[in-house]
Amino acid sequence: MLPADSQLSELYYIFCILTTVIFTMDKGSVLTHILKSNDMSTLLGGELPVSVISNNKYISPLTAEAQAADRNGEEDPPSLDCAIHTALSGEIKSVILVGPEGSGKTTALVKLVMGWAKGEHLQKFSYVFHFRFRELNSLDGALSLETLLLHHHSHAPPESVPLLLQKPEDVLFVFDDLDRYKHSLDPSVHTLCSDPTQAASVPCLVASLLHGSLMKGATFVVATRPTSGLEFLSGTRVEVLGFLKPQREAYFNGFFTDPAVAKKALTHMERTLGFYDVCASPKFCWTVCSVYKSLMDAGAKLPETLSQLCVDILVHLIQTLSLNNASSRDLVLALGKLASHCFLDQHSSCTKEEMDSFGFQQFLNSVGVFLHVEGDQSDVFSFRSQLMQEFLLAASFFLDKSPSEGVEKMLEKHKGCVKFLDFFMSGLSEPLQRRPLENVLGELNSDRIVDFKSWFKSSSEKTLKECYKERQHRCFHLLHQAQSESLVKEIITPSARVGISYGDLSLQDCVALSYVVTCLGEMEQLNLYGTKNLTEEQAERLIPAMSISQKIILSGSSVSTGAVHHLASALSRGLTKELDLSNSRLGDEKFKILCAGLRDCKLHTLKLLMCRLTEGICEDLAPVLTSATSQLSVLDMRSNQIGDQGFTTMCKALHSPHCKLQELMLQNCELTAASMETLSAAVCSGQSQLRKVGLTHNVIGDRGVETLCKSLQHPLCKLQSLNFFDSELTGACCPHLMEALMSEHCSLTELDLSVNDLGQEGALLLCQALSRPGCPMEKLGLKRCKLTEAVFKELSSVLRSGTSQLKSLIVGINAVGDQGVKHLWDAVAHPNCLLEELDVEMTGLTDACVEDMCAAIRASKTLKSLELRNNTLTDVSVPALVEVMQDSPNMKEMNLKYNEFSEEVFDMLDECDTIRY
Ligand SMILES: *[C@@H]1O[C@H](CO)[C@@H](O)[C@H](O)[C@H]1NC(C)=O
Ligand SMILES: *[C@@H]1O[C@H](CO)[C@@H](O)[C@H](O)[C@H]1NC(C)=O
Numbered sequence: 057m058l059p060a061d062s063q064l065s066e067l068y069y070i071f072c073i074l075t076t077v078i079f080t081m082d083k084g085s086v087l088t089h090i091l092k093s094n095d096m097s098t099l100l101g102g103e104l105p106v107s108v109i110s111n112n113k114y115i116s117p118l119t120a121e122a123q124a125a126d127r128n129g130e131e132d133p134p135s136l137d138c139a140i141h142t143a144l145s146g147e148i149k150s151v152i153l154v155g156p157e158g159s160g161k162t163t164a165l166v167k168l169v170m171g172w173a174k175g176e177h178l179q180k181f182s183y184v185f186h187f188r189f190r191e192l193n194s195l196d197g198a199l200s201l202e203t204l205l206l207h208h209h210s211h212a213p214p215e216s217v218p219l220l221l222q223k224p225e226d227v228l229f230v231f232d233d234l235d236r237y238k239h240s241l242d243p244s245v246h247t248l249c250s251d252p253t254q255a256a257s258v259p260c261l262v263a264s265l266l267h268g269s270l271m272k273g274a275t276f277v278v279a280t281r282p283t284s285g286l287e288f289l290s291g292t293r294v295e296v297l298g299f300l301k302p303q304r305e306a307y308f309n310g311f312f313t314d315p316a317v318a319k320k321a322l323t324h325m326e327r328t329l330g331f332y333d334v335c336a337s338p339k340f341c342w343t344v345c346s347v348y349k350s351l352m353d354a355g356a357k358l359p360e361t362l363s364q365l366c367v368d369i370l371v372h373l374i375q376t377l378s379l380n381n382a383s384s385r386d387l388v389l390a391l392g393k394l395a396s397h398c399f400l401d402q403h404s405s406c407t408k409e410e411m412d413s414f415g416f417q418q419f420l421n422s423v424g425v426f427l428h429v430e431g432d433q434s435d436v437f438s439f440r441s442q443l444m445q446e447f448l449l450a451a452s453f454f455l456d457k458s459p460s461e462g463v464e465k466m467l468e469k470h471k472g473c474v475k476f477l478d479f480f481m482s483g484l485s486e487p488l489q490r491r492p493l494e495n496v497l498g499e500l501n502s503d504r505i506v507d508f509k510s511w512f513k514s515s516s517e518k519t520l521k522e523c524y525k526e527r528q529h530r531c532f533h534l535l536h537q538a539q540s541e542s543l544v545k546e547i548i549t550p551s552a553r554v555g556i557s558y559g560d561l562s563l564q565d566c567v568a569l570s571y572v573v574t575c576l577g578e579m580e581q582l583n584l585y586g587t588k589n590l591t592e593e594q595a596e597r598l599i600p601a602m603s604i605s606q607k608i609i610l611s612g613s614s615v616s617t618g619a620v621h622h623l624a625s626a627l628s629r630g631l632t633k634e635l636d637l638s639n640s641r642l643g644d645e646k647f648k649i650l651c652a653g654l655r656d657c658k659l660h661t662l663k664l665l666m667c668r669l670t671e672g673i674c675e676d677l678a679p680v681l682t683s684a685t686s687q688l689s690v691l692d693m694r695s696n697q698i699g700d701q702g703f704t705t706m707c708k709a710l711h712s713p714h715c716k717l718q719e720l721m722l723q724n725c726e727l728t729a730a731s732m733e734t735l736s737a738a739v740c741s742g743q744s745q746l747r748k749v750g751l752t753h754n755v756i757g758d759r760g761v762e763t764l765c766k767s768l769q770h771p772l773c774k775l776q777s778l779n780f781f782d783s784e785l786t787g788a789c790c791p792h793l794m795e796a797l798m799s800e801h802c803s804l805t806e807l808d809l810s811v812n813d814l815g816q817e818g819a820l821l822l823c824q825a826l827s828r829p830g831c832p833m834e835k836l837g838l839k840r841c842k843l844t845e846a847v848f849k850e851l852s853s854v855l856r857s858g859t860s861q862l863k864s865l866i867v868g869i870n871a872v873g874d875q876g877v878k879h880l881w882d883a884v885a886h887p888n889c890l891l892e893e894l895d896v897e898m899t900g901l902t903d904a905c906v907e908d909m910c911a912a913i914r915a916s917k918t919l920k921s922l923e924l925r926n927n928t929l930t931d932v933s934v935p936a937l938v939e940v941m942q943d944s945p946n947m948k949e950m951n952l953k954y955n956e957f958s959e960e961v962f963d964m965l966d967e968c969d970t971i972r973y
């Protein structure tokens with residue numbers, strides 16, 4: 057709004073025109089200033105921002121939000137540029153870009169400023185000041201903001217600065233490299249100022265600006281690597297991620313003019329390095345492209361590992377310096393010392409005096425390719441690439457001919473500052489890996505290499521015995537870097553392979569693990585238990601390992617759809633005999649994908665407990681079961697919604713001569729009597745190999761049992777084990793069971809009828825059948841069946857008959873008391889009784905039974921295990937129980953939990969390790 061006073065308004069109008077003219081001129085000088093910036097282009101320093109932008113090769117990095125969007129499959133994930141513009145178009149006065157080394161922050165800022173200067177965007181700002189914190193470090197003494205802007209931005213016309221200072225809201229400050237700033241931003245350590253003409257120290261001016269006391273209303277964009285200085289800054293945070301695969305692809309296409317070469321280079325990088333975070337860095341992409349290009353031009357092989365890449369980079373850099381061998385060694389040794397110094401020093405840089413002490417005097421003209429020189433006085437040096445800083449530390453460690461402080465000490469010292477130091481040491485410890493470097497530097501110190509190898513061997517031996525997953529993965533990473541099959545076989549001994557657990561892997565871990573397993577040629581067990589989210593990429597990397605593992609454990613894991621495709625293809629070509637997907641919440645859709653791989657595989661056992669499957673999968677499962685090459689003999693489908701319809705479909709497969717199913721676990725699968733018809737037909741068909749069926753927790757009912765009993769008498773039925781635990785049975789099914797058990801064709805050796813209301817009458821019929829000479833029954837479960845003393849008496853007589861094969865009898869939770877169980881003690885003591893396991897949990901036993909029980913244990917030649925939970929034995933019985941267990945070498949276990957013991961007898965019970973209480 058114009059002021060009411062017309063004179064004033066005229067003045068204002070003139071002012072506006074004036075500033076516009078001045079500032080238009082300023083924009084040109086800002087642009088010239090940027091374009092003239094004189095940093096050198098190096099292999100390690102990234103492509104120069106100006107060259108990227110002027111050559112139209114700029115690709116905006118992505119923000120962390122973009123990564124999430126990408127995961128959710130959204131197209132066009134938001135770029136860093138969008139994020140900055142969105143933030144600045146609102147009321148926001150402060151935007152903070154946080155991202156790791158080389159993630160593209162600096163280039164994005166230069167692009168921002170150039171775009172403004174060219175009039176492309178952000179025209180609401182009359183002026184943009186662009187600072188680098190590291191340049192502010194060297195400004196000493198007191199000066200005013202006005203002087204700072206005039207001196208620092210010498211391209212800003214002197215007459216415009218005072219005008220700008222009066223209109224802060226028209227000004228945008230862009231600050232880069234906060235992490236390199238030596239001073240504190242903590243407002244409490246400065247006396248903040250507000251007058252732009254008042255002199256103060258530079259740290260005070262900067263703090264006053266960023267905390268809004270100076271130039272209140274101005275807008276700020278600050279970029280930094282993660283640093284503690286951030287805690288003092290408020291504003292919109294934008295997390296800079298860098299390049300994901302699509303941006304890398306665009307970058308490679310821009311770098312290599314030939315699309316075929318670009319594709320070859322990108323594919324190679326994604327395969328060998330794509331799993332390292334550092335690939336998200338545009339700067340790193342530049343280094344990789346440059347090295348690949350020079351290798352390709354020379355017809356050389358591209359590097360397979362990170363260590364090989366760094367060897368190639370160092371060789372390339374040394375060759376470009378054209379030093380003699382001895383000088384090259386000295387340079388690498390000096391760089392190694394500097395690397396260590398910078399890691400251990402918080403500011404990660406070094407003065408000229410320190411440089412001299414490391415032996416850099418003769419190299420000051422060569423170091424630019426490795427180091428960045430900061431400040432006007434050229435006296436602060438820092439590494440252009442942290443990755444190479446680590447590699448130089450490793451290389452110089454092995455190059456050094458002096459006695460070493462020891463590998464462990466050296467690693468310990470740099471712990472927390474380095475990421476890949478041990479990777480590189482492992483890589484360099486192998487002759488094949490270090491050869492190119494030795495060709496230009498001469499031989500490395502063999503004593504130190506021997507030291508490293510013995511440290512690696514002893515530390516891995518220890519690591520593989522323990523179960524710290526991260527340390528085990530680290531060991532695999534080091535093996536991957538060394539690229540030596542014989543080393544893998546030496547370190548991962550057969551005994552080490554058993555205990556290894558791999559749950560929750562990073563992509564990087566998958567690559568290393570697959571490498572190690574592939575070197576071993578075969579793996580007994582690949583344990584991926586509890587993997588929170590096995591992604592498509594991870595599974596793809598694991599295919600080689602999966603396909604040569606005898607057993608794959610993915611229980612308790614969550615497996616993405618893409619991963620299931622790869623799992624299926626690993627199985628279908630592989631050696632895997634057992635796959636455990638229990639509790640993986642797989643679901644029908646993913647299971648159907650898996651089935652494609654199951655038709656032609658070596659799988660013998662498939663565990664699908666609680667996989668959220670429904671009857672819909674049975675149509676897909678049937679062809680798997682009947683495939684001519686199917687080996688599947690054990691199928692665990694417990695706790696899925698299979699239902700009668702689904703089960704009927706599966707039963708049809710049992711008629712096929714190709715179906716090799718022997719064990720089928722269908723507990724809690726929503727089955728009823730209706731599906732017993734088809735099961736019966738299948739088991740009598742003469743083709744079915746089915747031996748064992750678990751039907752626990754289904755509403756089978758008496759009618760269902762009746763149906764199945766008919767097939768048990770069929771001469772072609774091979775069923776040996778049936779489990780009807782909690783299947784809603786009553787005494788009414790017992791006549792049918794009796795009839796079946798009396799049949800000479802019945803081959804049942806295991807029958808569990810627990811938790812059904814059989815009652816005395818029903819149970820007595822069973823006893824009658826069990827006493828048939830030749831009855832093969834070995835294991836009988838009658839827990840909580842409302843049994844009475846009369847039944848126990850009959851069971852006792854069966855056990856003593858001399859024809860019974862019963863080895864396991866489970867009759868707990870039947871309230872028969874001491875008197876009832878006494879019949880069983882008599883049986884146990886009898887020489888004809890073969891019982892090995894007796895369960896009389898919660899039968900109402902008291903101390904009064906102990907004498908008979910102990911006598912029975914002593915007399916028995918077969919009894920191994922006695923279940924006595926939830927009875928009312930007390931302290932007085934303990935000496936006798938302990939004594940009998942100690943005297944009876946056959947007894948493997950006595951469970952006395954939930955009896956009525958006081959703490960006073962715990963010590964005594966502890967004396968006997970076969971007693972549980
Ligand atoms: C010294 O460098 C040359 C190439 O400059 C190389 O051919 C030679 O093998 C090197 N000698 C040693 C001992 O490394
Ligand atoms: C698992 O990862 C995929 C792909 O990265 C993602 O789409 C999915 O949401 C993740 N699931 C969970 C439970 O984290």
Ligand SMILES: *[C@@H]1O[C@H](CO)[C@@H](O)[C@H](O)[C@H]1NC(C)=O
Nearest residue numbers: 869897898925926927953954
């Ligand atoms: C046995 O006793 C424990 C502890 O009192 C109890 O939690 C458990 O439910 C009992 N078992 C049975 C089958 O009742």
